[in-house]
Amino acid sequence: MDTAKLIQMMPEITDGNRGFWEGTLAGELRLQYGTSGIPQFPDYPVDRVSLEPGLEWRKVSGRAKLWSWIVMHQKYFPAFADEGPYLVAFVQLEEGPFMMSTIVDPPENLHCDMNLEVVFEQLSDERAIPKFKVVK
Amino acid sequence: MSSKRQVAVVGVGQTDFGALYAQKDARRNETALGIEALKAALDDAGLHKNEVDGLITSRIEYAASADAMGFKSLRYVNGLEGSGRMSGVSFQMATTLIETGQADVVACVYGNNGRSVQMKYGGYVGTPTMQYDGIYGMTSPGASLAHMYRRYQHLYNAPDNALANIAINNRNNALLNPVAVMREALTEDQYMASRYIAEPLRLFDYCIINDGGVAVILASMDRAKDLAKRPVRVAAKAAATTISNFYSDTNLFYDICQDVGGRVYGESGLQPKDMDCAQIYDNFTPTVLFSLEGFDYAPRGEAWRWASLDRIGLTGEMPINTAGGHTAESYMQGWGHHVEAVRQIRGEAGARQIPNCNIVQYMCASPIVSSHILIGE
Numbered sequence: 218m219d220t221a222k223l224i225q226m227m228p229e230i231t232d233g234n235r236g237f238w239e240g241t242l243a244g245e246l247r248l249q250y251g252t253s254g255i256p257q258f259p260d261y262p263v264d265r266v267s268l269e270p271g272l273e274w275r276k277v278s279g280r281a282k283l284w285s286w287i288v289m290h291q292k293y294f295p296a297f298a299d300e301g302p303y304l305v306a307f308v309q310l311e312e313g314p315f316m317m318s319t320i321v322d323p324p325e326n327l328h329c330d331m332n333l334e335v336v337f338e339q340l341s342d343e344r345a346i347p348k349f350k351v352v353k
Numbered sequence: 354m355s356s357k358r359q360v361a362v363v364g365v366g367q368t369d370f371g372a373l374y375a376q377k378d379a380r381r382n383e384t385a386l387g388i389e390a391l392k393a394a395l396d397d398a399g400l401h402k403n404e405v406d407g408l409i410t411s412r413i414e415y416a417a418s419a420d421a422m423g424f425k426s427l428r429y430v431n432g433l434e435g436s437g438r439m440s441g442v443s444f445q446m447a448t449t450l451i452e453t454g455q456a457d458v459v460a461c462v463y464g465n466n467g468r469s470v471q472m473k474y475g476g477y478v479g480t481p482t483m484q485y486d487g488i489y490g491m492t493s494p495g496a497s498l499a500h501m502y503r504r505y506q507h508l509y510n511a512p513d514n515a516l517a518n519i520a521i522n523n524r525n526n527a528l529l530n531p532v533a534v535m536r537e538a539l540t541e542d543q544y545m546a547s548r549y550i551a552e553p554l555r556l557f558d559y560c561i562i563n564d565g566g567v568a569v570i571l572a573s574m575d576r577a578k579d580l581a582k583r584p585v586r587v588a589a590k591a592a593a594t595t596i597s598n599f600y601s602d603t604n605l606f607y608d609i610c611q612d613v614g615g616r617v618y619g620e621s622g623l624q625p626k627d628m629d630c631a632q633i634y635d636n637f638t639p640t641v642l643f644s645l646e647g648f649d650y651a652p653r654g655e656a657w658r659w660a661s662l663d664r665i666g667l668t669g670e671m672p673i674n675t676a677g678g679h680t681a682e683s684y685m686q687g688w689g690h691h692v693e694a695v696r697q698i699r700g701e702a703g704a705r706q707i708p709n710c711n712i713v714q715y716m717c718a719s720p721i722v723s724s725h726i727l728i729g730e
Contacts, residue, residue, distance in 0.1 A: 228484040259485045259598075284603065285500040285507070288552035289490055293476030297490040302552070305491045307500045307601065315599060317486040329507035346488055 220340055222296035227344060234260040236274025241345040246335045247274040248312055258314040279335035280311040281349060286320065286327060308333055308349055321350050360451045361577035361584035361730065363458075364398025364570035365692040366390040367532065370683035373564045374534045380469045384413045384421055386566030387464030391422060394568035399581030400458065405570070407456030409447055411439045412686070413464040422462075429456045435465065437636055440687030441715065441723030445590045447571045448725075457573050463688045464566045472562055482598045495559055495637055497600035499551035502639035505605055506553065509654035511642075513553075516657070517544045519638040520557040520680055522665050527677025529667070529705035534563050535681040558638040560679035567688035569695075574730070583729055585695045588623070588712075590725040591616035597720075606640075606718040610647020613722045617714070618649075621726045625650045628726075629710040630672040630697055632690035634717035635679045644718045645673075667705055675705050687717055698729040 230238050237260065240247035248256035251264025251272045263270055286306040292298055306318050320327065321336060333349040340346060368389050373381070387410065395402060406428040410418045412435030419430055429450055433439040440463065447459035475493030478484040486492065505511060520539060527533035539557060547556040577584035595602050595609045602609070618624055625631075625648065633644045642656040650671065651659035665673045676682045676693035683689050694713040696702045702710075716724040 223488070226478065226484065226487050228481060259482050285504040285601075287496055287499040287503060287554075288549065289496060290549040290552060291475065291493075293473065293492050294487065294490055300490070302549070303490055305489050305496065305500075307599075309603075315603070317489050317491040317599075319489045329504055 218300055219296045219298070224340055224344055226294065226296055228259070231260075233262065238344070240274060240276065241337055241347055242343075244337055245276045246279045246310075246347055248277050248310070248314060249273070250275050256312045256314055258310070258316055278311045281308040281333040281335070283320070283327070283329055283331045283333055284309050284315065285329055306349060319348050321348050324351055327351070357452045358454065359574035360448045360571055360587045361574050362569060362587070362691075362695050362727065363572045363577045363580045363582065363584060364394040364400060364568070365695045366393025366395070366397055366568045367685070367689065367692050368565045368567075369532045370534050370563055370565045370685075371532050371536065374468070381466045381564050383464035383466040383566075384418050385464070386466060386564060387413045387418060387462045387568065388422055388566070390464070390566035390568040391460060391462050394460065394570045397582065398570050400570065405458050405460045407447065407450055407459035409433065409443045409459060409461045411435060411443050411461070411463045411688075413462065418462060429459070435686065436719075437634060437686035438717060438719040438721040438723065440691060441592065441634075441717045441725070442721060444569065444571070444691060444725065445592060445723060448587045448590055451571055451573050457576055458570065459572075460568060460570045462566070462568045463685065465685060466564045467562045467684070468564045474562070493551065494600055495554060496551040498637040498639050499554040500601045501605055501643070503553055505639065505642065509657070511657045514541060514545060516558055516638040516642070517541045518660050518662050518665070519635070519641045520544055522660075522662055523635070523674055523678040523681040525662075525666060526675050526705055527681035529703070530676050530682055531703070533677045533682040534561050535677070554637060554639070557680065560636050560684040561681075563683055565683050565685055567685045567692055569688070569691050577730075583699050585698050586728050586730050588726045588728045589617040589620035590723070591620070592721060592723040594721050600720060602720070606643045606722060607647045607653065609722045610644060610716070610718055611649075613724050614648040614716075617724045617726050623712065623726060625671075625714070627712055628671065628714045629712050630675055630707050632675075632694045632713060632715045633673055633678075634687045634690065634719065635674060636719075638680065640718050641673070644716050647718060648714070648716050648724065667707060672707055675702065675707065687715075690715055694727050698727060
């Protein structure tokens with residue numbers, strides 16, 4: 218993995234998403250909540266149910282289920298060029314939203330609906346990203 | 354609603370996809386490819402350009418296209434993006450314009466120089482939310498379908514070779530299509546040995562990337578009756594969306610296809626068993642399984658068993674993608690499927706003609722699901 222190139226690809230930190238990225242550095246997975254109380258990810262300009270502003274990032278459980286996963290063989294991104302085939306997981310957080318991620322130290326018999334929990338990987342002093350591990 | 358005018362396809366045109374593919378180093382303009390197809394469709398219909406009063410482009414920009422085509426005065430013009438879902442959307446928009454009297458003759462024109470410009474359909478993060486996927490190397494519509502297909506395998510125990518028949522059938526049909534790009538048969542062994550792109554999907558589960566153009570001209574039935582070819586009536590049409598932050602639909606497009614299918618079957622009074630063949634949007638082979646189930650051709654979870662080569666081949670009870678589809682004929686993002694539906698109904702499909710073909714359904718499972726049923730008049 219070319220970490221410098223990966224960091225270049227990442228979303229820039231903005232007023233809208235800062236709470237999420239501060240959470241990853243603090244070891245917390247956070248989702249965006251507005252007046253409807255229905256969490257959303259990633260960041261949106263308004264609460265998508267009420268269309269009202271006034272959003273905040275709140276720590277959530279970090280628990281998820283593996284909806285599906287793939288192994289990417291095609292080389293699309295320079296940051297992943299030396300990675301070999303890599304696993305991309307599509308997970309559903311316990312609170313509802315889906316996110317793309319990956320599984321650290323995946324077991325050989327990975328299967329859909331496995332229970333997962335979040336872990337964080339520090340890429341630099343400023344950036345950390347959520348990944349998931351299988352709950353034994 | 355009873356005053357709605359009837360609408361028919363009156364002209365279809367396409368480029369020679371195989372010939373374009375064979376000229377490897379040529380660099381082509383996508384608008385020029387669309388114009389070549391438009392000229393063929395006008396000739397097919399026996400229409401003069403000046404009789405067209407509506408233009409809808411997809412993938413090619415409408416103003417530059419209208420200018421290059423010499424359309425000086427149209428009653429309606431619009432341009433749609435170049436995603437595959439837009440072929441059905443364009444077709445239905447044209448039909449509605451004619452039904453409601455806003456236009457009489459609408460040309461839908463599509464041009465694609467994806468091979469010339471080395472389109473990869475992955476490796477870029479176009480929207481802010483896609484950047485979050487890119488962190489994990491997630492990109493491309495094919496990878497989204499791979500996620501959905503893995504889930505399908507988990508739910509319904511589909512084995513590793515469950516998609517092979519879809520890819521093989523497309524190749525079999527393309528063997529009989531003089532303009533197809535991939536004109537060699539594919540064995541199951543070759544299919545299974547092909548490399549993974551986004552596992553569980555292999556190379557032969559993927560559409561081709563090639564250059565070409567397609568045009569479809571629709572007109573009111575009153576006009577259609579005076580034109581060169583047998584009118585192909587739009588008997589029913591419906592669409593619905595399942596748009597989210599991800600291409601993947603966690604219901605595998607099932608409920609939304611049920612909704613759209615229910616409406617086209619209700620409007621036409623027809624059922625899947627009444628179709629003489631089916632033209633199914635097949636950007637990647639799993640999309641065919643999702644469509645067959647969502648539109649009630651196959652029981653849920655069983656399309657991979659249902660779609661035997663005997664059943665879906667040209668002599669089977671339900672031939673599908675008779676021109677070779679996106680994996681063998683040409684990746685024209687659903688547009689080629691429309692041309693093939695019309696040719697089959699007119700009896701113009703040559704060596705791949707289905708006897709007495711009169712009723713055909715088009716279906717596209719994607720974030721915009723569309724379907725229409727076409728009937729020969």
